[in-house]
Amino acid sequence: MSSSTLVSLPSMEPKDKNTPHLFDLNKLQREANIPTQFMWPKEDMVGTDGVFNEPLIDLEGFIKGDEIATGKAIELVRTACTNHGFFQVINHGVDADLIQAAYREIDAIFGMSFDKKLSFVQKPGTQVGFSSAHADRFSSSLPWKETVSFKHRGMNSESDVVDYFTSALGHDFENAGRVYQKYCEKMTELSLVIMELLALSLGVDRSYYRNFFEDGTSIMRCNYYPLCKNPGVTFGTGPHCDPNSITIVHQDQVGGLEILAGDKWLAVPPRQDAFAINIGDTFTAFSNGIYKSCIHRAMVNEERGRRSLVCFVGCKEDMVVRPPENLAVGSSRVYPDFTWSSLLDFTNNHRRTDVQNLENFFPWLLSSQSKVPA
Ligand SMILES: C=C1C[C@]23C[C@H]1CC[C@H]2[C@]1(C)CCC[C@@](C)(C(=O)O)[C@H]1[C@@H]3C(=O)O
Ligand SMILES: O=C(O)CCC(=O)C(=O)O
Numbered sequence: 244m245s246s247s248t249l250v251s252l253p254s255m256e257p258k259d260k261n262t263p264h265l266f267d268l269n270k271l272q273r274e275a276n277i278p279t280q281f282m283w284p285k286e287d288m289v290g291t292d293g294v295f296n297e298p299l300i301d302l303e304g305f306i307k308g309d310e311i312a313t314g315k316a317i318e319l320v321r322t323a324c325t326n327h328g329f330f331q332v333i334n335h336g337v338d339a340d341l342i343q344a345a346y347r348e349i350d351a352i353f354g355m356s357f358d359k360k361l362s363f364v365q366k367p368g369t370q371v372g373f374s375s376a377h378a379d380r381f382s383s384s385l386p387w388k389e390t391v392s393f394k395h396r397g398m399n400s401e402s403d404v405v406d407y408f409t410s411a412l413g414h415d416f417e418n419a420g421r422v423y424q425k426y427c428e429k430m431t432e433l434s435l436v437i438m439e440l441l442a443l444s445l446g447v448d449r450s451y452y453r454n455f456f457e458d459g460t461s462i463m464r465c466n467y468y469p470l471c472k473n474p475g476v477t478f479g480t481g482p483h484c485d486p487n488s489i490t491i492v493h494q495d496q497v498g499g500l501e502i503l504a505g506d507k508w509l510a511v512p513p514r515q516d517a518f519a520i521n522i523g524d525t526f527t528a529f530s531n532g533i534y535k536s537c538i539h540r541a542m543v544n545e546e547r548g549r550r551s552l553v554c555f556v557g558c559k560e561d562m563v564v565r566p567p568e569n570l571a572v573g574s575s576r577v578y579p580d581f582t583w584s585s586l587l588d589f590t591n592n593h594r595r596t597d598v599q600n601l602e603n604f605f606p607w608l609l610s611s612q613s614k615v616p617a
């Protein structure tokens with residue numbers, strides 16, 4: 244990777260409480276020039292080098308227990324995760340109608356008036372609600388996007404998403420809540436399948452990782468990237484690694500997701516039948532550094548708005564993240580023990596997520612632990 248692909252973002256910037264930063268992107272998208280707060284440093288605006296065209300991983304045979312299909316899936320996953328941390332799955336068991344319903348609800352949500360969106364705005368330090376460009380948290384290099392995020396607490400949560408939608412957005416959005424409840428449940432099921440595949444690909448007991456995720460907490464996010472008249476100066480989401488374990492992304496037909504493979508930025512062509520899977524920082528630690536946390540970004544589009552459905556799969560918040568013994572023989576641990584809740588606290592409250600989360604997190608963790616009285 245050339246040094247220009249690495250972005251060095253400022254840490255959390257305290258906002259000037261008197262300055263309103265309420266960007267209504269639906270209005271701004273009609274203007275010829277975007278506000279300077281959205282402009283990223285020139286050295287970060289590295290162009291696209293090619294197209295991601297690695298084989299899709301067909302999960303059908305693996306789910307059914309077919310040995311040959313399993314062997315093939317394991318090989319593909321191992322190669323992808325050791326090289327760049329990204330792969331795509333098809334025949335994943337998530338109904339196409341459910342995915343389409345989720346997009347219909349995205350349209351309804353982002354089609355609301357700006358005032359209505361602000362009525363359930365994401366509060367600092369929380370991971371739920373509406374955010375416009377995260378402008379309440381950061382003051383420069385803003386992403387050209389609106390997001391709505393909510394939490395889902397794994398297998399045993401009956402109606403957490405429906406409850407969130409009805410309480411935050413009102414009863415008109417009960418159906419949206421039901422659609423996303425189902426969608427999140429499917430994401431949990433799929434994440435458990437992928438955890439088994441990741442375990443087998445690392446030569447680890449099949450259920451080792453799964454156990455951390457059965458009642459883990461995931462953050463589900465609906466992204467809307469309005470069209471942007473200055474696509475060469477900003478990002479929908481700038482280059483970063485996801486801090487959680489794995490991320491399951493569905494992008495609409497517009498396209499814009501790109502991953503860094505070696506030193507090349509590769510565009511991932513949208514496929515309605517596929518989910519894109521990113522390895523995140525926590526899984527890198529779970530694999531003792533063997534699997535790469537995927538560096539990726541989302542581009543904006545000059546002609547069309549873009550939508551994506553992103554499930555940031557997290558393990559149980561207070562379980563200690565530790566690789567299995569056979570991946571860390573003797574004293575060869577690459578990272579110290581930590582919990583997902585401490586990494587979440589770090590990314591939410593101490594340093595903006597970028598491509599170097601773990602490098603920045605561990606010194607912070609160790610210094611904060613040394614401050615705790617014995
Ligand atoms: C814990 C999280 C922080 C972010 C949302 C989840 C997982 C990924 C993070 C993020 C998407 C990485 C890119 C930058 C970010 C600020 C964003 O553009 O949304 C990040 C999220 C966040 O801090 O809200
Ligand atoms: O919109 C996308 O395709 C990806 C967004 C992303 O990487 C993120 O929200 O973390």
Ligand SMILES: [Fe+2]
Pocket residue numbers: 483484485490539
């Ligand atoms: Fe991401």
